[in-house]
Amino acid sequence: MRPKTRTSLVGVLTCGALIAAAVITQHDGDTGSPSRLARGPYVALGDSYTAGPGISQDSGDPAGCDRSDRNYPALVAERLDLKTADFHDMSCSGAVITDLTAPQSTDDGTNPAQLSALSGRTRLVTLGIGGNDIDFSPMIKRCVGAGALYRALGSGKYVPDDSPCEKQYVSHGTDEVRRKIDAAGEHLADTLGEIGRRAPQARVYVVGYPEILPSRGDDCLRAMSLAPGDVAFLHEKERQLNVMLRERAEAGGAEYVDTYTSSRGHGACAAEDTRWIEPLVPTASAAPVHPNARGERGMADAVLKALES
Template sequence: MRPNIRGSLGGFLTCGLLITGAVIVGHDGNEKPGLPSGPYVALGDSYTAGPGIPAKRGSPAGCERSDHNYPALVADSFDVRAGDFHDVRCSGATVTDLTAPQTTSDGTNPPQLSALSERTRLVTLGIGGNDIGFGAMIKRCVGAGALYRILGGGKYLPEEAPCKRQYLSHGTDEVQRRIDSTGERLTSALRDIRRRAPRAHVYVVGYPEILPSDSGACLRSMFLAPGDVMFLREEEQRLNTMLRERAEAGGADYVDTFTPSRGHGACAAADVRWIEPLTPAAPAAPVHPNAHAERGMADAVVSALKKALTK
């Protein structure tokens, strides 16, 4: 997803790849599970790039990649050699940017899939939020909630959802239409990944919990009407469901980061949250993962990989 709220907010591929549960000694002297030799390519948007989390690395600078985002942590967990870790994710990326250059505020990112080759052994992909305009949805709902609160004398009705009504007007479900369209593009992208990297194991990584099931917790930190908190939470879950279904249909694995992040969304206390609110208290972009989230998402990916290694 985009790094600024003002701008927007399985099994192995059946190509003969065999992974065994090898163990190697890492640079820190500890034993680490070994991946097959060959490159790891990380693809995706700002939830994988980690904008605002120290320290920024790579080019173009406008992609806002952190050296402590979850792909970097995954690479370290498996002691992937620096030359074999290809970090091409970029804040603001959509599925289209996997196969086309992406212009950022500071430089142009090449098509992300250009980093793939027949040597690639591992691919992680986290994308889709920008395609459905989730950041813009949050921005719109914050505005609708603030206006409703002013007109309502500073109070919200428990089920009030002024923003949801805007997306479900005239008997149409605009968000579902966007999710379906994004799913079609993702299916095509997964086919392209298989073609370019036929020996790779591909993981589609879902989004962590952004908003809680307790809508009342968001009145102060996110200025969202209670009903709109639930609306946005449900739409994120629908997006994750689509990602899971398309991944499995495309021969990839899906990594669930929503379940381990429950209770750690943007409206949780500062010391436990994974997602920063509109005004971040930790180094991160607004409504984006902080360092705790990137570690938690890395743990989810590492767990999935370890299961594959022991099969």
């Protein structure tokens, strides 16, 4: 997703982000169980939920991608004991699906088309993207503003079904966010086909976004300044995004990595010592409403679990 502007980082939810990876299995006798994981080459693609802005030292060029050396692709590569030459992290904050096939300008340099790192040698691909395509970060900011205004003009308190922001996106039977999710799905389908053409030997895993907000907003007022009904609305939009990512992955011959289930209860409104996603004002090293180091480790664990299955 996008912590900065479109030309630099990615936004919030975006997003993150979707992951792809590959497993080459070798069987021991008649056990049918894999004896080793693929050792690469591994290419990581994605937005800021993949890049991990603000977590630790930036890795690679351009600096405007805010790519952490402790993001989940780096942790996966480390666990697989990959050589530097066999690991290519192309993720970039602010990326949308079209940035996978064209250069992406940032506030500090230009990231090459992410798919340019793929080749016939590639064996693992992880892909985490889609949040910026539905403008999830601007949507959260808009909902925070709507909630603050609603509270200031009203009684100073919310009631459980208050959702001043949702009404700006859903009206007269038209769901603007749902429309963007569907459009992103079409673009993702084309992109998965292109990945298959460029890296025909690779196993591809699309990774969904971890929980950003809970299904109920009772505990989010202090951390996120969102009306309870809008917390539920944003939660549902992330769920719809992840469903689209799963369906498109499966239809495109890729596999889906579920980071949401293991992250439930660890979103931006959770306690400081357990959350994977930082709130609007981070208390750990991370961009606002983006994964912290704990979140990137959790996402790496989900990818590795998928590779071992």
